[in-house]
């Protein structure tokens with residue numbers, strides 16, 4: 281099967297005053313249709329850059345990014361993005377934020393309402409549908425951003441540490457809901473996190489990245505069945521995989537080569 | 540003087556609404572409106588004392604109040620105030636109406652910025668009042684030069700604010716709209732405009748202040764009615780009470796307009812995180 285997203289020797293550099301900073305260096309990665317892939321790595325290794333390239337918000341300085349075999353030329357509603365910094369529109373209520381994309385897609389009013397309700401309900405914000413972002417806690421803002429992306433029902437979800445600001449309980453609950461919707465609606469998900477447990481629990485493959493320059497250190501297959509359950513989370517097999525990923529993230533030899 | 544007091548009473552309650560105040564520990568001093576009124580009363584008292592002591596033929600509050608009543612009764616004050624207000628509102632409206640699109644253009648298109656910025660920066664350093672001689676020569680002594688100078692004052696302060704508002708829009712908000720399917724036009728209307736509204740409103744307040752200041756000066760030079768004109772002619776007759784009435788009216792009207800805009804600003808930018 282053709283990959284949904286392909287990174288082909290993708291580099292991204294940023295010009296500095298008198299040098300060039302390499303945020304990503306020749307990254308090769310294929311993500312299959314309907315696959316769930318997580319990305320872990322130390323801060324500054326280019327995880328957000330990777331997502332931004334797939335979203336079409338950043339252009340590669342080398343190589344190419346393909347979605348459905350076509351080079352990415354810009355963002356589009358087929359690829360939903362959940363930003364690390366939430367990026368909620370502060371002048372809109374939770375509902376207004378969630379309906380934003382639906383309005384742009386000219387979804388009729390009643391249908392829009394229904395889909396927004398559903399997405400808001402999914403993240404447990406029903407009681408705050410009419411609240412402005414400034415009155416929400418960090419975790420609630422994050423959940424609102426998730427609902428906004430879910431509402432437009434994109435084929436690809438690009439999620440940048442979407443559960444980072446949540447308490448452990450809400451986090452586990454939303455992980456399960458995410459897996460649940462994913463297995464029903466079969467989206468392609470590229471999910472950045474720095475929580476190794478989360479990375480292993482959610483994914484079929486975990487991409488471990490290394491910094492300076494940002495690159496792929498290794499890709500770890502997670503041979504655990506879906507649906508993932510608490511039993512799986514506590515299984516020795518889960519612990520073994522988590523160990524592998526942990527070693528790869530925290531004991532990276534400085535000169536580790538890609539893959 | 541009753542008009543003074545009621546206006547201050549209306550204006551004062553805005554102060555306790557300011558955030559930050561809530562963070563302060565329990566106050567041991569009386570609330571702001573009480574302090575405002577006390578200061579006002581004290582000011583009037585000192586004024587009355589100075590007048591009684593015969594400083595520079597200074598008229599006392601009572602004399603000024605009497606004069607105000609006369610000017611209100613014979614309609615002059617109302618005619619003058621309306622003439623001044625009309626000039627400032629027309630000039631201000633035209634100035635802001637032009638400033639918003641121009642500021643947006645400059646913020647959105649670097650080419651527009653490159654072309655317009657030198658002129659705007661230059662004219663910003665020229666006080667609008669300095670344009671009066673030129674305006675009179677070019678446009679005569681009718682309403683046009685006055686409104687033009689006011690327009691210029693309002694335009695120059697608002698345009699910079701609108702421009703800065705657009706430049707300061709959070710990049711990730713624009714990205715968020717784009718990934719939800721927004722094209723340039725939509726990003727502009729649905730993100731850039733609301734996000735820069737607070738800046739524009741601040742610019743409008745500054746613009747109104749400078750328009751009002753310019754107005755009075757413009758009327759000092761050539762006018763048949765208006766608050767500035769009234770004070771100018773009173774000066775010829777050493778009519779100090781009329782000058783005082785003019786000054787107080789100018790202050791009160793300016794304050795009133797500022798408060799109205801502040802109210803609008805509060806309403807429209809209630810969503811802001813930090814204020």
Ligand SMILES: Nc1ncnc2c1ncn2[C@@H]1O[C@H](COP(=O)(O)OP(=O)(O)OP(=O)(O)O)[C@@H](O)[C@H]1O
Pocket residue numbers: 294301302303322323324325326327328329330364474494
């Ligand atoms: N616009 C930019 N200009 C210069 N450098 C940039 C820019 N954007 C990102 N970088 C650099 O690229 C590197 C990767 O950034 P990125 O945001 O992708 O990291 P990350 O892996 O998401 O980190 P974190 O886990 O902290 O979110 C960082 O070192 C950052 O300084």
Ligand SMILES: [Mg+2]
Pocket residue numbers: 327328329364440
């Ligand atoms: Mg990041």
